[in-house]
Amino acid sequence: MSATPAASPADAVVAEGLVKRFGSTTALDGMSFQVHAGELFGFIGADGAGKTTLFRILATLLVPDAGTARVLGYDVVSDLWALRQRIGYMPGRFALYPDLSVEENLRFFASVFGTTIAREYAQIAPIYSQLEPFKRRRAAALSGGMKQKLALSCALVHRPDILFLDEPTTGVDAVSRREFWDLLAHLRAGGLTIIVSTPYMDEASRCDRVALVQRGGILAIDTPAAIAASFGRPLFAVRGSDRYGTLRAIREYPNTGSVYPFGEVLHFTDARAATPPAGAARELESYLASRGLAAAVTPTEPTIEDTFIARLSAAQPEQAA
């Protein structure tokens, strides 16, 4: 084990050029980033983008092929035993014992770290108190939202300094999802560093900073607001009664930079950078009218998802929207 790291490093995680391959698949392709102490940091990307591989490396469960990562100042390879005492990890798949009760699962995880539920109660109370009425229920018989709270309690019972949550909200309904993010905000307010992954863009706004990941690399890393603002071009919402017909017509419009469905509306950018937004909107409206399509074109604020689409299109032109 190497020398004791600084007591309160400004960066909770420093990753430099992480590479991980599985056979011919490159899961991580030279990933570098820092997470500041006390941050709620999100990795946002699709299934297969490399999020789980990254989390396993940071949680000392997988050794990178190249590159280094330090978590709380400890090297994830050479200092793994010291580091394991200080991290909490909640894997994406429910990894508790289905045949043990709620209380037995928690007691087991406490005992692994040489502690007890009673001693750590204050730390886990905000979450565990919601489960206590069901503490004798088998874990397998819990609802999705409750399983998730039990898994979080088990990841927190040894009072870690940093928490890794791999897709904690996948498959959970919108109400439980919101409650879960409220819990994370509460834990963060207590000083815990939290790193979370999700495929859902709308969860980005709950994070202090996010990294957009794709094919083992980072497309953007910043605050959610800054990533959205980095879109950098006028964006328009097109609202019409025939959404599909309008989409097809805009694809044939010579000035189209990009167009894609976005919820109830279509998002459109004009390929001509110099055209004033009001003019671009009016021109598109009259073009659509000439095709027999009634649609309203209005400027709209880009979201983080718009930026993600733009960066993906630039990185993978064959996929362009």
Next chain:
Amino acid sequence: MNESLAIRARELTRTFGAFTAVDHITFDVRAGEVFGFLGANGAGKTTAIRMLTGLLAPSGGEAVVAGHDIRTESEAVKRDIGYMSQRFSLYDDLTVRENIQLYGGIYDLPPAEIRARMRRMLDRLGLQRSESALVRSLPLGWKQKLAFSVALLHEPRIVFLDEPTGGVDPITRRQFWELIYEAAHAGTTVFVTTHYMDEAEYCDRISIMVAGRIGALGTPHELKAQFGAASLDDVFVRLARPERAAGAAGAPGEPLAPRGATP
């Protein structure tokens, strides 16, 4: 039978013992509509879908799906609908062609017809060269597009989709929605269930089930206006947890009053 309606449910009800899972729901889905069917876990969504797909007999009320009475013609209902769940629609260990043949066989399509439809489908998806590839070797986005097309192979009038765009990148997701819009444009009704409100935003109309009943029904725009909410997520949470939206922190069973949770 009204041909412009894909689903017509009237007072549809299902009880299990003393528990009423679906409580007199009434709604219509128009042909060619993309309809989102939402609800929190335990709200009765799954029970309702099992009835609408002919898998579970109702305790009361009636429904006509794809022109067939779900009570007396459940086999005909099953034949005229398609179904795709996010993860389990295709067999990973079979090739693209084998999956299509299997599926076509289940629906009794003649082999020549299966071949013709397969050719058209693979051309449209740009997957001609992957015909002999194992499904497991395809990227997730391709698998989803293929699963959707396979669910349409027997030309059902309604296709049921369960969280169709979960876990894919934002571009793949949009390509998938375009496939859905294209199918709807061609007259297929698309019935989407999802936990994700940003996915629900892509539907023409949505309904939100609460405690066995339909708590709200309308276009995403109408529902946001009706509830004075900025997002469908807010609409959903208000419906599912009214005490929470009203700011009643510390309600029984919910002792935590998280920071920043003010209404």
